[in-house]
Amino acid sequence: MTQPSHDAFRERFPTLFETQKPRLERYLARLSGEPQLAADLAQEAFIKLYERGESPDCPEAWLITVATNLFRNARSKESRRTRLLREAETGGDLRESSPSGLEGLSAAGDGRVRRAIETLSEREQSLLLLRTEGYSYRELALALDLEESSVGTLLARAKRAFRAAYEEAHDARR
Numbered sequence: 001m002t003q004p005s006h007d008a009f010r011e012r013f014p015t016l017f018e019t020q021k022p023r024l025e026r027y028l029a030r031l032s033g034e035p036q037l038a039a040d041l042a043q044e045a046f047i048k049l050y051e052r053g054e055s056p057d058c059p060e061a062w063l064i065t066v067a068t069n070l071f072r073n074a075r076s077k078e079s080r081r082t083r084l085l086r087e088a089e090t091g092g093d094l095r096e097s098s099p100s101g102l103e104g105l106s107a108a109g110d111g112r113v114r115r116a117i118e119t120l121s122e123r124e125q126s127l128l129l130l131r132t133e134g135y136s137y138r139e140l141a142l143a144l145d146l147e148e149s150s151v152g153t154l155l156a157r158a159k160r161a162f163r164a165a166y167e168e169a170h171d172a173r174r
Helices: 001-032 035-052 059-090 103-107 111-118 122-132 139-142 146-173
Strands: none
Touching: 001 059, 001 122, 035 059, 035 103, 059 122, 059 139, 059 146, 111 122, 122 146, 139 146
16 A cells, blocks of 8 residues: 555655755755755755655655756756847847856855866766765765766766866966
8 A cells, every 4th residue: 555655755754854955955055056046946856755755765866866957957947048138138149158057156155166166077066066965875876877886986086076177276376
């Protein structure tokens, strides 16, 4: 019967919400550079989980995946809106490329850190930011569709790439 499982999920949901929402929000805030957007997206991810009515095998990974997809959708929508507004203001079509999906990263915090993060691939950014929030290798693997055994290697590469980009940004300021 699905009802007992459904009831058990509803009973466990508040604890999951209390423990995971702050982590998810911080990850999204670092990714977007916009704390209010992060709060909205984290909330929306939890609403989707609640509406699902049952817990996935690894709810933390499920929430990361849903929240990251919501972030991508929000950025894509924002980029289209900005492009259309600019085109309307200039009365023509702009040939410049659209801003990256991570444009918000340079909007807050240490500019050097944000610039270094922007140079990384989306997977490297997610690995570093999620690990900073304390997600386990298993959760990272599930959320980012990776082999758990490769997470350590990929994380080490991401750290090296970040360090190199950070040093380069530092050297460029001199």
